[in-house]
Amino acid sequence: MPPRYYTVTWDQLHRDSKALAWRLSETAPAGGWLGIVAITRGGLIPAGIIARELDCRVVETVSVITYDEEKRGEPRIAKSPVAAGDGAGWLLLDDLVDTGTTARLVRGLLPHAHFATIYAKPAGRPVVDEFVTEVSQDTWILFPWDTEPQFIAPIARSAPVK
Ligand SMILES: O=P(O)(O)OC[C@H]1O[C@H](OP(=O)(O)OP(=O)(O)O)[C@H](O)[C@@H]1O
Ligand SMILES: O=c1[nH]c(=O)c2nc[nH]c2[nH]1
Numbered sequence: 001m002p003p004r005y006y007t008v009t010w011d012q013l014h015r016d017s018k019a020l021a022w023r024l025s026e027t028a029p030a031g032g033w034l035g036i037v038a039i040t041r042g043g044l045i046p047a048g049i050i051a052r053e054l055d056c057r058v059v060e061t062v063s064v065i066t067y068d069e070e071k072r073g074e075p076r077i078a079k080s081p082v083a084a085g086d087g088a089g090w091l092l093l094d095d096l097v098d099t100g101t102t103a104r105l106v107r108g109l110l111p112h113a114h115f116a117t118i119y120a121k122p123a124g125r126p127v128v129d130e131f132v133t134e135v136s137q138d139t140w141i142l143f144p145w146d147t148e149p150q151f152i153a154p155i156a157r158s159a160p161v162k
């Protein structure tokens, strides 16, 4: 298990997704993106926010199953992005790139798509065209849909007093 966690709140995810949308509005081809391909499930919420910001009504999905909670397995395509052709003119979105396993598989399906993620770790960074925030490889990102607020003991009771 990675020793560090980076907790992302709904508010932060919304802000980071909008930051990516600003950049993507500048890199869009003339006439805008033909559509967005969301890598489900993690890419769905960023894709919804970015589709709204870019006024994009065409949203396709590709479903890749790589992880069972924090355990990585062989990536499996559960649904192909049939509407997106080879990806030319399309925006491909995921919540994060970690080892790059999922990203490399989807790049093979949509070699000409513009690939963007909200978060990136160093090993996956070269596989994407754009991202907003980098975290270290040994950090596990905790997304708001995987967490809920809970009681945390006061510092005085959880750390030894010096
Ligand atoms: O760069 P990688 O090492 O491949 O990891 C990144 C992928 O892992 C997670 O998906 P996951 O397989 O957990 O499925 P989910 O999106 O349905 O949660 C995440 O949403 C990325 O798609
Ligand atoms: O919720 C997640 N956080 C991560 O850091 C990660 N890396 C791969 N898959 C992941 N899922």
Ligand SMILES: [Mg+2]
Residues within 6 Å of the ligand: 039, 040, 041, 042, 043, 064, 094, 102
């Ligand atoms: Mg995913």
